[in-house]
Amino acid sequence: MEQALTYLQQHREEHLQELNDFLKLKSVSSLSEHKQDLRDTAQWLKEAFHRAGLETVEVIETAKHPVVYAEWLGAGPEAKTILVYGHYDVQPVDPLHLWETEPFEPTIRDNKLYARGASDDKGQTFMHVKAVEAMLKTEGKLPFNVKFLVEGEEEIGSPNLDTFVEQEKDRLAADVLIISDTPMLEKGKPAICTGLRGLAAIELKLKGTKGDLHSGLYGGAVQNSLHALVQLLGTMRNDSGKIMVEGFYDGIEELSTEEKESIAALGSGDDSMKAEVGVDELFGEPGYTARERTWIRPTLEINGLFGGFQGEGVKTVIPAEATAKITCRLVPGQDPIDILEKIEAHVKANTPPGVTVETERHDTGKPFAAPVTDEAFAAAARAYERVYHTEVAYTRMGGSIPVVETFDTQLHIPIVLMGFGLPSENFHAPNEHFHLENYDKGLETILAFWDEL
């Protein structure tokens, strides 16, 4: 392990340059204009695996963006096998004007690497490749077999990966699954994540009059699609932040006393969140702390809203069409399809007069939570503690990694969510970045984890 660490230190600049090349590729999975960029990124990754010393690497087509699979099975059939999951796709970059430097031109400022995907999840996936490379280049072998599954559809809800995992479960067979796509609790405080929220996305398109109208000639006498949308959306959440879609909270699993206490022991998280997001007051479902609201309670959020005139000044128009984009974050006990059905029923029951509403379902992902009883978790905890010199926190994450629930039900192996990002690193937002301190410590932690395992 010492040799591998030295190798990583000696090749640090070169590796960061390589990571830059990875980050420059515009692998925005939700936008069809980037289809080829996704393919180019998968191809780049294939070559990166080859450079790292993994001989068997395959770019596997799916209905949308390809999966990259790599393996090194040199430890033999008796040895343990580690499966690493990551994703090479990224979120869209708009609003572009809020980025201090270009999202696809990686820049280091203040020992932080700024780029879309720097933290979520190219940077963290890359670290696992480099850790394997360090071992293979210095020791010539690993003490276990390793398999990598890196997908290009995580940010759109992994629509094709469930099927892939089901079909390829023999190939993916392993003793433990490692994922680095969850944040640490805070700077200097590593975390093992024990639960993820699920996702359910839906778009509402309202249509009123056959075309936009003059607000003088018709104003007051016809339904305005924007007012109708406001009215409809207003029925979905009450003023204190509770979701009012009927049955939305049904069936949510209670936490164990142990987990409740463990979360409570971490504090409310209110102050650090206020600082991170730059507000004086938080807001959300009454009766819960910020940490509980993001970890163990579901949400319904409008992510985009538009209709009518968006130019400067005034246009006296009654817009004929209005759109809202909505996603829900779900917790164990909720099913994404069931939630989408409930929203559709709610829309139907609450459509204002004078408009029609079409709903379009988008991504879904099931929530996940699992006990941390396997010895792999203890090994991960010891590894973190060796490098960060502090006790690891057991957390949940408000975000979603949709395929995790599928891994859980298909592979039946412990899933260790050990990430190296920080909550303040602007995942999905302008100025995403990755603290290089955690790049270095993270590489060391990965090596220590193998050592402990």
Place this chain on the structure above:
Amino acid sequence: MEQALTYLQQHREEHLQELNDFLKLKSVSSLSEHKQDLRDTAQWLKEAFHRAGLETVEVIETAKHPVVYAEWLGAGPEAKTILVYGHYDVQPVDPLHLWETEPFEPTIRDNKLYARGASDDKGQTFMHVKAVEAMLKTEGKLPFNVKFLVEGEEEIGSPNLDTFVEQEKDRLAADVLIISDTPMLEKGKPAICTGLRGLAAIELKLKGTKGDLHSGLYGGAVQNSLHALVQLLGTMRNDSGKIMVEGFYDGIEELSTEEKESIAALGSGDDSMKAEVGVDELFGEPGYTARERTWIRPTLEINGLFGGFQGEGVKTVIPAEATAKITCRLVPGQDPIDILEKIEAHVKANTPPGVTVETERHDTGKPFAAPVTDEAFAAAARAYERVYHTEVAYTRMGGSIPVVETFDTQLHIPIVLMGFGLPSENFHAPNEHFHLENYDKGLETILAFWDEL
């Protein structure tokens, strides 16, 4: 008059070609990128007045877009003077994809001239120029003096014209003011408009967190600016369409029994409006017909709403900013500044937690209504009846011509609102057009009006 009519018939194609040149100029007053187009249009108009035989023509700068003033005073100081008001600016053209032909490439289909401004108001202003030209070219003179005031800021609420009219009221002195910028009641049924709604425009900008956030990591624990905007806007109108801004309906003037009866005699207008806008059900303030809602009741309409992700698919983001553009149409007894103050107070009192709201005032225009007792109205009615062979309707218009109220208070002359457009001609909307039947009959009506006067 017969000679003038013959002249117009003989030069019809040439004049329509000239009108096309007028319509091709992209004089969108609300967009600063068209600043030079507005100047070019004013210049074009100056030359058009010269071609028509008006010797004194002036392009007069204002703080924004220039005014074009023209006069022919050859009838001498003893003769009556007619002042014609019109505007050469137009509304924005978006959404462009809904136009069947380009908005600034005039096209005739089915005897209708399609272009932005064809009806509102370049086409109608142009008719008055051509009517004067026909007289001057055939008779060599007019039986009265004529003055033209054509502005470039009507569609943005005439911010500089009030001052201009106040300062230049001697130059504008006249016996009657004619405006063709209001619609006929319906095809074949001409109308004299006796009242216009006023306008008050305001923009709301909400700011929540310091930047867009990951909806997984923060969702549920911070205010979402789009939800907050929905909540705020939801307080402004109730579900049946009544405006809930405190004091909004205060002080509205009661109609005279005579005018109430006259409006009632024209019918509810519901069926024709349904057909025009393509809906099965109308919607609006309870207790009023479509005609009443658009003519004598005020409105508050969201004209534009936007925030967050607008691309295809999904972006799991909590948007930091959200914007709503609002305009009100006002009726006599309401004051635009007072209404803006009431909206600002309402916003302040109803700002949801976790966001701040900035309001920006835009255009205002006072409502107008006047009795039609002057003999000029009778002359206009007879002129219409000579050409259209049907009784004229006395209407109000739901739209605004902000400067009319200023003309009223500054010039103290009868204001005859005699338009030739049809309600179905898509003013302010895609596929604006002008029925050429009313171009021909309108020219004849203008000449007949002079004859009757």
